[in-house]
Amino acid sequence: MSFSPIPGYPTDGVWRRGFALAMGPLGQFEWRDENAVMGMMSQIQSFMPHGMCLLWRPDLMLLHVGSDALIALAYFAITFCIAGFVRRRADLEDRHRALALLFAAFIGLCGLTHLFSILVLWVPAYVWEGWLKAVTAAVSIATAAFLFLLTPQLLRIPSARALQKEIQAHQQTVAALDAARAALAQRVDVTESELRISLRRQEQSTALLRAIVESAPGLIYAKDREGRLLLANKATLELIGKPWAEVEGRRDNEFLSDPRQSEVVMRRDRLVMEGDSIQELEEVVDHPEKGRRVWLSTKTPLRDADGTLNGLVGVSVAITERKQLEANLLHGSRLSAMGEMAAALAHELNQPLSAIANYVSGSRQLLAAETPSSPLLEPMDRAIEQSLRAGQIIRRLRAFVSNEDAVRSPECVGDLIEEACSLALIGAGARGVKSSVRVDPRVMIVRVDRVQIAQVLHNLIRNALEAIEDTPGPTIDIVAQPDQDGRVRVSIFDNGPGLSRDVADRLFQPFVSSKGAQGMGVGLSISRTIVEAHGGRIWTDPRPGGGAAFHFTLPLAPAPVPTR
Amino acid sequence: MNRARRLHVVDDDDAVRDSLVFNLKVQGYSVSTYADAAAFLDINVDARRACLICDIRMPGMNGIELTRILRDRGSAIPILLMTGHADRSSIAEAMRAGVNGVLEKPIDPRAIVSAIEGIDRAEA
Numbered sequence: 001m002s003f004s005p006i007p008g009y010p011t012d013g014v015w016r017r018g019f020a021l022a023m024g025p026l027g028q029f030e031w032r033d034e035n036a037v038m039g040m041m042s043q044i045q046s047f048m049p050h051g052m053c054l055l056w057r058p059d060l061m062l063l064h065v066g067s068d069a070l071i072a073l074a075y076f077a078i079t080f081c082i083a084g085f086v087r088r089r090a091d092l093e094d095r096h097r098a099l100a101l102l103f104a105a106f107i108g109l110c111g112l113t114h115l116f117s118i119l120v121l122w123v124p125a126y127v128w129e130g131w132l133k134a135v136t137a138a139v140s141i142a143t144a145a146f147l148f149l150l151t152p153q154l155l156r157i158p159s160a161r162a163l164q165k166e167i168q169a170h171q172q173t174v175a176a177l178d179a180a181r182a183a184l185a186q187r188v189d190v191t192e193s194e195l196r197i198s199l200r201r202q203e204q205s206t207a208l209l210r211a212i213v214e215s216a217p218g219l220i221y222a223k224d225r226e227g228r229l230l231l232a233n234k235a236t237l238e239l240i241g242k243p244w245a246e247v248e249g250r251r252d253n254e255f256l257s258d259p260r261q262s263e264v265v266m267r268r269d270r271l272v273m274e275g276d277s278i279q280e281l282e283e284v285v286d287h288p289e290k291g292r293r294v295w296l297s298t299k300t301p302l303r304d305a306d307g308t309l310n311g312l313v314g315v316s317v318a319i320t321e322r323k324q325l326e327a328n329l330l331h332g333s334r335l336s337a338m339g340e341m342a343a344a345l346a347h348e349l350n351q352p353l354s355a356i357a358n359y360v361s362g363s364r365q366l367l368a369a370e371t372p373s374s375p376l377l378e379p380m381d382r383a384i385e386q387s388l389r390a391g392q393i394i395r396r397l398r399a400f401v402s403n404e405d406a407v408r409s410p411e412c413v414g415d416l417i418e419e420a421c422s423l424a425l426i427g428a429g430a431r432g433v434k435s436s437v438r439v440d441p442r443v444m445i446v447r448v449d450r451v452q453i454a455q456v457l458h459n460l461i462r463n464a465l466e467a468i469e470d471t472p473g474p475t476i477d478i479v480a481q482p483d484q485d486g487r488v489r490v491s492i493f494d495n496g497p498g499l500s501r502d503v504a505d506r507l508f509q510p511f512v513s514s515k516g517a518q519g520m521g522v523g524l525s526i527s528r529t530i531v532e533a534h535g536g537r538i539w540t541d542p543r544p545g546g547g548a549a550f551h552f553t554l555p556l557a558p559a560p561v562p563t564r
Numbered sequence: 565m566n567r568a569r570r571l572h573v574v575d576d577d578d579a580v581r582d583s584l585v586f587n588l589k590v591q592g593y594s595v596s597t598y599a600d601a602a603a604f605l606d607i608n609v610d611a612r613r614a615c616l617i618c619d620i621r622m623p624g625m626n627g628i629e630l631t632r633i634l635r636d637r638g639s640a641i642p643i644l645l646m647t648g649h650a651d652r653s654s655i656a657e658a659m660r661a662g663v664n665g666v667l668e669k670p671i672d673p674r675a676i677v678s679a680i681e682g683i684d685r686a687e688a
Contacts, residue, residue, distance in 0.1 A: 346648055350648035350669035350670050351577045351579060351580050351648065351669065352579060353669070353670035354580050354583065354584075354646075354648075354669045354670040354671050355577075355579035355580050355582070355583035355584075356583070356670070357583075357670045357671065357672065357673060358580075358583030358584050358586060358587040358671070358673055359583045359586060359587070361587050361590075361673035361674075362583070362586040362587035362588075362589070362590040362591075362673070363590075365587070365590040365591065366590055384672075384673075387670055388670055388672055390670070391668075391669060391670035395668065
């Protein structure tokens with residue numbers, strides 16, 4: 001160890017003494033000069049305090065001691081700080097905690113070595129100091145090694161600033177997300193309110209459409225391709241007589257009571273869909289309560305947005321009354337023609353009839369006065385009766401066509417037929433005509449104008465008689481039997497040559513006759529007018545096996561009334 | 565049977581008039597005939613010993629108009645009108661004009677006799 005004086009430091013005895021005084025209690029050594037020191041060293045044969053290396057120069061001593069003390073103080077402070085930090089940061093990873101503690105130990109030991117450096121200035125505890133340094137070295141190496149091993153991991157730990165930046169970036173992202181979410185929420189709100197508005201509009205327009213469909217006076221309905229009901233308005237449901245729940249998705253044959261009618265309706269529906277064209281047609285449907293109704297139906301194929309055929313839409317308007325009006329007008333024009341004819345007939349025929357009655361009556365009177373027992377008297381009475389009856393017929397017909405004084409009373413069908421036959425078939429038996437009358441016992445009472453219906457029967461029977469004039473084995477059969485809808489059907493069959501189709505079709509129109517130029521041909525026309533006015537129908541068809549059949553129907557009186 | 569009344573028959577139809585006269589004469593009445601209403605108005609009759617039997621519908625003056633004129637003149641002659649097409653309104657009109665009865669054609673000869681007898685009874 002070489003000690004060289006620090007340049008500038010005084011080496012005079014003042015310093016030495018002062019220091020020696022200061023160190024007095026510790027040592028018995030005294031610096032005299034370099035030679036003396038060398039001598040002392042060899043003299044004591046043990047370690048020298050390190051202060052000797054500093055020549056006990058107070059200024060140098062103070063510098064070393066002060067510096068080491070401050071370093072130790074700082075190192076211990078660091079150790080305590082780290083220890084305190086580790087103790088308080090419970091979340092540290094174990095490896096980091098170990099590193100920190102190792103570092104604290106390393107710094108603490110470094111501090112200790114500096115303390116020892118102070119100590120060895122006076123006490124030559126170099127052995128202890130060496131061991132302390134060895135321990136410190138070991139801990140330092142361990143710390144360095146550990147630090148070295150841990151460095152890549154530590155490198156990955158972001159710095160606070162980086163973290164701060166990252167946090168800021170995160171916060172910005174979050175803020176942006178929040179803004180986006182708020183915008184989205186607003187958009188959703190707007191969309192929702194728009195949706196609600198459009199939904200309400202749709203509801204309103206649906207309700208309006210529904211109201212129009214419901215309040216329409218006619219029938220409105222829609223069916224799918226298989227004829228199942230998709231829609232039916234109130235009027236339609238009222239006609240069907242069933243609530244919507246019972247007819248929804250059903251076909252006509254499932255809710256209409258009459259299979260024949262439903263078949264007709266469904267066939268027409270198919271025509272509309274197969275023909276793919278709008279069809280306008282009149283449909284006749286018998287309603288159990290409202291009777292026969294006539295509908296003017298417009299049926300349109302139903303297509304969806306891309307043009308596929310989905311079924312049909314039908315609108316039906318009741319034209320029953322219109323048809324009746326038309327029929328009445330037709331009937332009325334016929335009636336007024338009949339009325340004029342009847343008025344003329346009444347006037348023109350009543351005059352000669354009056355004359356006949358008067359002449360015969362006068363003649364009878366004269367004859368009775370001369371020959372009271374004359375067999376002519378009774379036929380003359382008959383002649384008077386018949387002329388009066390002719391006048392009565394004309395009068396009734398006139399009254400009837402002018403809708404005046406038509407007298408209707410309950411009459412027994414059997415009696416009417418019997419009476420008509422007794423007159424119309426006079427002399428027929430002599431000509432070999434076989435006749436039969438068959439009245440079904442269920443056919444009892446009709447409410448009619450007796451004279452008018454007798455006239456109809458008379459006309460038909462006389463027609464039949466004329467038809468069989470040249471027929472071998474002529475027969476006339478009269479049958480009265482129940483017809484549908486509470487009516488009676490009276491049929492007059494003959495075995496004559498029958499009627500040509502052409503004649504049969506026009507037979508009931510005025511002035512058409514199968515008798516050629518013979519006869520006026522008003523008989524059947526008048527008969528038709530009378531029957532229809534009674535709510536009946538008259539028609540003709542070929543008799544099976546040859547000949548003709550004339551039929552007419554009359555409504556039966558509601559309650560049985562004693563026959564007269 | 566009182567056949568004291570003279571019957572005056574007014575009808576434009578010859579056959580009706582002639583047959584009526586024939587019949588009524590057989591019944592024992594004396595009968596005068598006229599082809600139109602004006603012809604009847606030209607003569608004077610004793611209302612109490614006469615009866616007018618007249619058609620309603622005639623060319624010129626009709627039966628109801630004749631009735632009105634007679635009643636306007638204060639004549640009380642019994643009047644029976646005949647019609648070939650009786651409707652309520654014309655019957656009502658005839659009754660208001662002052663006829664004693666309306667007969668519908670073709671007229672039952674017995675009805676005329678009973679009508680005249682009815683008038684006789686009413687005036688007796």
